[in-house]
Amino acid sequence: MPQGFASQGENKVCRLVKSLYGLKQAPRQCNTKLSEALVRFGFVQSYDPSLYVKKTTEGVTLVLVYVDDMLITGDSLKLIEETKVTLQQAFKMKNLGELRFFLGIEFARSNKGILMYQRKYTLELLSELGLEATKSAGTPIDYNLKLTSKQFGDHVKTMKPGDNPPTDQRAYQRLIGKLLYLTMTRPDITFSVQTLSQFLQDPKKSHMEAALRVVRYVKNQPVLGILLSSSLEEKISAYCDADLAACPQTRRSVTGYFVKLGDSLVSWK
Incomplete structure (x- = not known):
């Protein structure tokens, strides 16, 4: 019997109940509970299951979830802080502050923008x-x-x-x-x-x-x-090129492209 357990003359033992965190179903159950909470707070799950979006007259708030890590951003600091407070009331969370490292990607800020x-x-x-x-x-x-x-x-x-x-x-x-x-x-x-x-x-x-x-x-x-x-420029520009019959095995052409939003590169192949 563990120290401090008061027995009343009965032969009792303590059974350890394994925590949810150690179960095979833990990731799914955790994600389900978090998803239900975000939907309850007004967020909508996007085409990417890990991305949740909330649009109001004050602005847009985005929540990106990966296992037990969460990234909150948007175009209004007020909405971001409100989202943090709401989630902290529902879950035990730790605020790590400004984004510097996420999933192996580092972030550095300057007056020119954000470097990934x-x-x-x-x-x-x-x-x-x-x-x-x-x-x-x-x-x-x-x-x-x-x-x-x-x-x-x-x-x-x-x-x-x-x-x-x-x-x-x-x-x-x-x-x-x-x-x-x-x-x-x-x-x-x-x-x-x-x-x-x-x-x-x-x-x-x-x-x-x-x-x-x-x-x-x-x-x-x-x-x-x-x-x-x-x-703040929002002009979309795209560039592409092709090398005719460049593949030595199939004799197919090799193509490449990249797309820019303003001065930012957003897609490439």
Whole structure:
């Protein structure tokens, strides 16, 4: 019996009830309860299940939820503070203040706008791969490099057996996954990473070497990111380009584009 339990002559034991936080159903139950509360407070769940929007005559308030982390923003400081107070009355919460770090993305503010970058994430990737002391690359990929799949190479038979052996598939897939997340703030490596992601099934040595070159390239400027401009301009501009029959395997054209809202880059491929 635990110390302090007063028994009244009966043979009783205490049964530990496992907390909700430790159950398999905890994430779903927590999200359901939070979602019900936000809807009750006037928020509407958007097309993205983790994003809630509340529109009033005073302005717009946005709440972004990821597991037990929450990001609150909007165009009115008054509405943001009211949302914080309302949620703190319903849940036990901790206010971490101004946004500086969220899901591996760092934020820095200036009079020019908000800079989104992934310096910490990049340095951790370099450390994991043991490339901190290696020489950096000037470009993310060699323009003259023509990467092909294993099936294409077996069909054409342009190389001798053993010249370009297979590499560790799981290690390659893990590296490409990390680089794909890095493209959230690094449009300059988007083409290279998307090209390398075509060879996840049977990666070869040349594919892994090209992927490591991308890592050595981001080592040049790990703080490089996207600036969300403070300019009030709302003009939408889009640019695109295509390289005719550039794919060595399918002879299809390779296209790319990016879209800007004012001076801020909002979409690219």
